[in-house]
Amino acid sequence: MNKFTAGLTGALIIALTSASMAGPVNVNTADANTLANELNGIGHARARAIVAWRLEHGRFDSVEDLQNVKGVGTKIIRMNQGNILFDDPRAESD
Numbered sequence: 001m002n003k004f005t006a007g008l009t010g011a012l013i014i015a016l017t018s019a020s021m022a023g024p025v026n027v028n029t030a031d032a033n034t035l036a037n038e039l040n041g042i043g044h045a046r047a048r049a050i051v052a053w054r055l056e057h058g059r060f061d062s063v064e065d066l067q068n069v070k071g072v073g074t075k076i077i078r079m080n081q082g083n084i085l086f087d088d089p090r091a092e093s094d
Contacts, residue, residue, distance in 0.1 A: 023083025027066060028059045040079040046071045060086055 025038040027050060035047035042050070046069070053069045060066050063077050066084070077084070 026085040
């Protein structure tokens with residue numbers, strides 16, 4: 001294996017590892033940069049739209065609420081299944 005191929009293979013492994021480490025992220029508390037960095041298919045424009053919707057309408061309670069944001073459909077939800085949180089799992093319930 002030449003140096004170029006070895007370097008390319010290493011870069012690919014790092015990229016795949018990083019992608020698989022995305023999320024979970026709470027869509028009710030995360031800022032736009034966190035949403036864009038942690039969720040697949042969510043770029044900065046879509047992340048800003050999520051934050052704007054949340055500021056205007058309040059918290060997201062379900063996937064259906066999140067799909068009210070333009071550009072967030074079933075494909076995006078499916079790509080991030082298990083990485084989208086609506087509540088803080090560490091929060092204590094009373």
